[in-house]
Amino acid sequence: MHELAATENLLRVVLDEAAKAKARKVTRISLQVGEWSSFVPDCIQFYLGIIAEGTPAEGASLEWETVPTRFECRECGATFGAGDGPIACPACAATRARLISGREFSIVSIEVDGEDPGST
Numbered sequence: 001m002h003e004l005a006a007t008e009n010l011l012r013v014v015l016d017e018a019a020k021a022k023a024r025k026v027t028r029i030s031l032q033v034g035e036w037s038s039f040v041p042d043c044i045q046f047y048l049g050i051i052a053e054g055t056p057a058e059g060a061s062l063e064w065e066t067v068p069t070r071f072e073c074r075e076c077g078a079t080f081g082a083g084d085g086p087i088a089c090p091a092c093a094a095t096r097a098r099l100i101s102g103r104e105f106s107i108v109s110i111e112v113d114g115e116d117p118g119s120t
């Protein structure tokens with residue numbers, strides 16, 4: 001369900017940007033979605049299709065880049081990805097690690113179609 005709230009925020013930002021660019025239509029939205037973020041891009045696409053109806057973002061295609069989960073060891077500073085099982089540093093076996101990427105949920109770019117000829 002949190003995808004709906006995230007999609008509403010996303011749409012607000014997209015429409016705001018489209019208005020600033022005086023765009024008639026949003027054609028493409030590119031996102032960065034972290035593996036660790038628990039957002040399911042398919043759900044976002046589904047919700048976007050519903051809530052963008054009647055807005056300039058209606059029919060926009062959504063694409064996303066998955067950002068892999070990475071940790072930094074708090075003991076030795078080594079960085080490593082999430083594996084199966086508990087988090088442990090492959091270099092020193094410490095279990096204290098900081099998440100450094102993988103929680104992203106951000107807009108990379110928005111493509112819009114033309115300026116509104118009626119505006120100045």
Ligand SMILES: [Zn+2]
Binds near residue numbers: 073
């Ligand atoms: Zn370590």
